[in-house]
Amino acid sequence: MAGAGGGGNDVQWCFSQVKGAIDDDVAEADIISTVEFNHSGELLATGDKGGRVVIFQQETENKSQPQCRSEYNVYSTFQSHEPEFDYLKSLEIEEKINKIRWLPQKNAAQFLLSTNDKTIKLWKISERDKRPEGYNLKEEDGRYRDAATITTLRVPVFRPMDLMVEASPRRVFVNGHTYHINSISVNSDNETYLSADDLRINLWHLEITDRSFNVVDIKPANMEELTEVITAAEFHPHQCNTFVYSSSKGTIRLCDMRASALCDKHSKLFEEPEDPSNRSFFSEIISSISDVKFSHNGRYMMTRDYLSVKIWDLNMENRPVETYQVHEYLRSKLCSLYENDCIFDKFECCWNGNDSVVMTGSYNNFFRMLDRSQRRDVTLEASRESCKARQVLKPRRVCAGGKRKKDEISVDSLDFNKKILHTAWHPQENIIAVATTNNLYIFQEKVN
């Protein structure tokens, strides 16, 4: 299938690149906390726990040699957020980058929003490949010339130089949030964006940093009555008045900003009735939605809870149209996962370019590709062992119980410290970026 983004079992995925340190000793600051392709797929940004953003750029393909895959190389690295200290509360504010979202490109420069728990920044990434030379009053190194020695005048000209990529913060949106920001989403109007924390969602204008509108507030008057928090939010890809937010109780609310200024009343409430046979003390925790993503065509949205991925039709609120089990074999282990806190891991999910396949991560550095059109799924692994160039990834299988077949891995052998929380899919091609704890793997479709 030509690179329109089909996937699942038709596509064979092979290793392309891996970024990051090889040591097993992971430096805390290197832990990748977000991964995002830009709208063209040419740029791939990652944010880490140390507050840094690293942007990779795809090399322009060599058309004459199609087997030569285009690679992503470091384009820019900058420190987006620094650790801060809130003196009023005597608490640190982590510099960890929670989310990065690219703005659609309008001119030569690229813009992205990056956020930590409290502050959102708009960064401009621009290239400089020319510099002016031939000043009259300055030497080339910048020192001022003695005016007495100047006898002629010349016109300075731009001369080519080595490419330099500069990142500069253009806007800093502070003090909008009391709680921890979990999502940002750029509106299709390309002028506004939303930011969501545990209890509130704010609407910002990209040009205005000292003000934002609060559009959703679920904070109860008495904090003791708090039982539900906002876990993720996103604007509709085409309708600039529509956004959704998910909650820790497994519900998704769709809000229309035309209806009222404060969208506490939802326009639609998406909730699947609980399956009574699966009820346990952990039911609520595992129903908590960790990520919500609209499909590219804007007709569906996908939600990720602890054990499953659900696809919802925006026109049907009472149940999802598709449900995929990510790692059902963990259902019997929920108590242990609660004990070691893994049950609170927030996995993200993503769509491929034509919305036919969705992808999400799991434990043991496994990630899952779920083909909607063919109703097939595959489990793949991001590991250093399959790091040979163009090596095809072998499907992995987890044995839930009973006899373990050859090549299967048993549930008890899974490494719960190796979790793939962040994945991204190129908007047009079959190229995926999968983040393990501190490495970024790039896989591409096998081209014969």
Place this chain on the structure above:
Amino acid sequence: MFSKGTKRKFSDGDEEISDESLVGARVASSYSLQRQSLLDMSLIKLQLCHMLVEPNLCRSVLIANTVRQIQEEMTHDGSWHMVTEAFCGPGQSPSERLVATEVLCRSREQDAEPKLFSVISYEGCREEEVVADETLCSVSVSDTVSNVCLAGRVGQCWEKSELSGVERDEEALEDSRLGSGEDEEIDTEDGASTESPKTTGQVFGTFEIKNGSPGPDSALEELFSDVDTSYYDLDTMLTGMQSAPKMGPYDLLDSLAPSHSSPSIVSTPTCRSDLNELDHIMEIIVGS
């Protein structure tokens, strides 16, 4: 694993009736044990949040909801009544029993029945430092009583209530904090006998309320000499202090010491009545 409410039936008809009920009871109690350990685990998780960085509100809310759910189930199971009964030991006056119930079921109305309440207050929690003891980490053999009471204590002792004075035997509490061995001692001693001393022992063995010795100033200074109070502030833990001004160590001192009670801190009387009660019950366990 923790599916609610379903007790396995012993399908083999040849077994004696007595065996059946025995197995049924065993299954039920194993479920109770599991539920209990889940409750314990949840309460520890709520307590042991890292304090340098604001805690994850989503996680706290989910854990608190789980605790609430367990409590609801315990209520429906009738285990709730055991809680109140446990406090009605000999030598306790009816009024004290009522107080105990009130502690657990703190509600705005004074005459409310034991009803569910928010176990964990996300806001307005202040004063006492709460230290989780190691012994809580193991599965508690004694049942629901201790930890439901515990939960109530954690949440509601921060709320308003009457105080009668702090002239208590603080040493008992101090000792129980210092020596985890003592808690175990209490447990083993009362292992076979009535539940109440053991369970209440566990309550205080696990989450001690640190209050000073009789003299407020010296005790309180000693109390706070080496501890960073912000670390254990329940309020900070759960909300990251979103609206109430953060209470530093001096505020804590103010609220505990009667002579320094500032009018703005409504809950000053609260802690002292709870401490009072705490001491009384402690006396029962340790002294009598």
